[in-house]
Amino acid sequence: MNAAGKVLALCGGVGGAKLAWGLAQALPPEQLTIVVNTGDDFEHLGLHISPDLDTVMYTLAGINNRELGWGIAGETWDCMQALETLGGETWFRLGDKDLATHLLRTQQLAQKKTLTEVTAQLCGKLGIQHRILPMSDDAVRTLVNTNEGELAFQDYFVRQQCKPAACSVRFTGTDTARLSPAVDAALHDPDLRAVIICPSNPLLSIAPILAVPGMTGILQKIAAKIFVVSPLIGGQAIKGPTAKMMQEMSIPTDSGSIAECYAGLLDVLVIDESDKKDAAGLSSAGFSVHACKTLMKTDADKLALAASLLQLI
Amino acid sequence: MNAAGKVLALCGGVGGAKLAWGLAQALPPEQLTIVVNTGDDFEHLGLHISPDLDTVMYTLAGINNRELGWGIAGETWDCMQALETLGGETWFRLGDKDLATHLLRTQQLAQKKTLTEVTAQLCGKLGIQHRILPMSDDAVRTLVNTNEGELAFQDYFVRQQCKPAACSVRFTGTDTARLSPAVDAALHDPDLRAVIICPSNPLLSIAPILAVPGMTGILQKIAAKIFVVSPLIGGQAIKGPTAKMMQEMSIPTDSGSIAECYAGLLDVLVIDESDKKDAAGLSSAGFSVHACKTLMKTDADKLALAASLLQLI
Numbered sequence: 001m002n003a004a005g006k007v008l009a010l011c012g013g014v015g016g017a018k019l020a021w022g023l024a025q026a027l028p029p030e031q032l033t034i035v036v037n038t039g040d041d042f043e044h045l046g047l048h049i050s051p052d053l054d055t056v057m058y059t060l061a062g063i064n065n066r067e068l069g070w071g072i073a074g075e076t077w078d079c080m081q082a083l084e085t086l087g088g089e090t091w092f093r094l095g096d097k098d099l100a101t102h103l104l105r106t107q108q109l110a111q112k113k114t115l116t117e118v119t120a121q122l123c124g125k126l127g128i129q130h131r132i133l134p135m136s137d138d139a140v141r142t143l144v145n146t147n148e149g150e151l152a153f154q155d156y157f158v159r160q161q162c163k164p165a166a167c168s169v170r171f172t173g174t175d176t177a178r179l180s181p182a183v184d185a186a187l188h189d190p191d192l193r194a195v196i197i198c199p200s201n202p203l204l205s206i207a208p209i210l211a212v213p214g215m216t217g218i219l220q221k222i223a224a225k226i227f228v229v230s231p232l233i234g235g236q237a238i239k240g241p242t243a244k245m246m247q248e249m250s251i252p253t254d255s256g257s258i259a260e261c262y263a264g265l266l267d268v269l270v271i272d273e274s275d276k277k278d279a280a281g282l283s284s285a286g287f288s289v290h291a292c293k294t295l296m297k298t299d300a301d302k303l304a305l306a307a308s309l310l311q312l313i
Numbered sequence: 314m315n316a317a318g319k320v321l322a323l324c325g326g327v328g329g330a331k332l333a334w335g336l337a338q339a340l341p342p343e344q345l346t347i348v349v350n351t352g353d354d355f356e357h358l359g360l361h362i363s364p365d366l367d368t369v370m371y372t373l374a375g376i377n378n379r380e381l382g383w384g385i386a387g388e389t390w391d392c393m394q395a396l397e398t399l400g401g402e403t404w405f406r407l408g409d410k411d412l413a414t415h416l417l418r419t420q421q422l423a424q425k426k427t428l429t430e431v432t433a434q435l436c437g438k439l440g441i442q443h444r445i446l447p448m449s450d451d452a453v454r455t456l457v458n459t460n461e462g463e464l465a466f467q468d469y470f471v472r473q474q475c476k477p478a479a480c481s482v483r484f485t486g487t488d489t490a491r492l493s494p495a496v497d498a499a500l501h502d503p504d505l506r507a508v509i510i511c512p513s514n515p516l517l518s519i520a521p522i523l524a525v526p527g528m529t530g531i532l533q534k535i536a537a538k539i540f541v542v543s544p545l546i547g548g549q550a551i552k553g554p555t556a557k558m559m560q561e562m563s564i565p566t567d568s569g570s571i572a573e574c575y576a577g578l579l580d581v582l583v584i585d586e587s588d589k590k591d592a593a594g595l596s597s598a599g600f601s602v603h604a605c606k607t608l609m610k611t612d613a614d615k616l617a618l619a620a621s622l623l624q625l626i
Contacts, residue, residue, distance in 0.1 A: 076409065079392065081410070100392050100395035
């Protein structure tokens with residue numbers, strides 16, 4: 001990629017954060033902006049919690065908890081334990097260190113700072129140099145319609161551990177939400193070379209970003225090429241309910257379905273080398289395909305996938 | 314004291330909580346109600362913090378931190394440490410366990426529960442059988458006028474460590490605040506035998522309670538005798554700024570001044586045996602005096618002072 005070209009990554013939680021980390025190692029801060037889903041955000045115990053923003057922040061700061069897959073490394077749980085004694089809600093586990101993020105964010109939002117400003121402050125203090133932007137400063141919330149009724153995202157995802165069968169997903173707030181000025185500016189940056197949609201759940205993590213008014217229209221129009229990294233490998237998601245949800249919603253769990261999620265947007269679908277067999281079908285359906293190793297188990301894997309994408313760009 | 318007689322204790326933080334603990338060991342739950350100052354309450358990091366209520370609760374639950382003199386025993390500080398990294402306010406130290414209390418209280422207050430209800434729930438979960446009541450469910454706040462300007466209580470007390478010289482103290486909210494129904498009922502209980510004003514700072518801990526509209530009038534009228542335990546021993550306070558403030562406000566730091574604080578209310582002033590010399594002057598000024606050991610260093614001291622008071626009653 002040309003040294004001046006810029007990359008904008010769209011991502012959700014864990015899988016997306018891994019690739020974002022890889023890209024952040026390969027690109028200088030001025031060349032990479034990471035736009036993060038906030039459809040998972042919720043108010044809990046009076047705190048504004050932004051799970052995907054935190055996962056991306058902690059991952060880029062190198063303080064993410066690799067054992068748990070979420071939260072901060074070396075976390076302690078004294079507050080949760082005390083809260084349990086007091087009869088409080090403990091289904092959403094908030095570590096003692098992690099609580100500081102939520103307390104500060106909630107306080108600053110109450111002082112009328114935007115989520116973008118608060119995120120920038122947190123990133124600055126965590127030593128993160130790349131820009132991490134919430135998709136919007138307005139509230140967009142993901143609701144999952146299931147066989148047990150419509151559930152708020154964290155209720156479905158954490159409290160019920162994705163067990164109810166999903167029928168559909170919808171977003172509230174999308175009638176009034178706006179892209180943040182920072183996201184809008186990044187999308188319209190004349191140096192923007194590529195948009196990478198990270199291997200996050202298309203229905204739960206990327207769809208809310210695309211649902212923010214203006215987002216899809218801008219992505220359709222901009223000159224920058226759009227690369228989608230499929231979150232499926234061999235029809236399975238590495239983590240999370242992507243494949244389970246697709247099955248419940250009668251969507252085939254294959255590369256073709258991922259391509260269909262982004263029809264009209266995507267320029268190149270990046271699939272795992274083990275799914276190379278799907279390439280012919282995708283090509284004949286009009287999609288450009290690139291196969292490489294997309295499984296990211298080690299830091300070397302993340303760096304390799306990032307390098308592979310940047311070469312492609 | 315007659316087995317059916319009831320006692321109501323008014324108290325602030327540490328010193329008051331010690332005596333409240335002693336009384337709670339000596340009296341069954343139905344015979345003791347503890348009314349606590351909430352003038353020190355404040356909003357911090359978006360949390361509703363009730364320092365005196367917490368000190369009394371933790372003390373009665375036997376989980377108070379004796380080394381610090383506040384907070385919970387065996388406390389950890391991971392959240393504060395993380396908050397410091399993030400550039401948050403850490404001058405008011407909130408332990409990880411302690412945070413659970415504030416989170417739950419704040420959440421429940423936001424759900425329109427009263428502070429009395431929330432306190433009852435917290436006490437229930439902590440295994441406290443005696444009733445601990447906030448003086449009011451409405452906000453009464455203590456402000457200290459100092460040579461550095463008027464300061465919110467915790468700003469004066471914790472952030473500035475009582476260093477500015479105090480000129481006067483005033484309370485906001487007292488035009489509209491009401492005694493809680495539970496406090497009102499306890500004061501009007503026909504079985505109420507005695508009110509004990511614990512050895513707390515009269516200017517900062519007891520004055521806010523007396524400033525709640527109705528409180529002083531009821532205390533003046535009720536048949537129950539009012540016993541005041543002086544917080545001064547040999548002209549010094551065991552803990553906190555009582556003596557320093559009195560000096561700054563040109564109030565002699567002696568038993569007579571304590572009696573004057575409660576003139577028109579007190580029936581018996583309880584002073585430390587080392588201050589016995591003050592008894593004659595107090596008597597000639599028309600105050601009834603009882604001298605006994607009021608210093609509470611050990612649990613035995615607390616039990617002994619409680620027993621001494623109950624005998625007097």
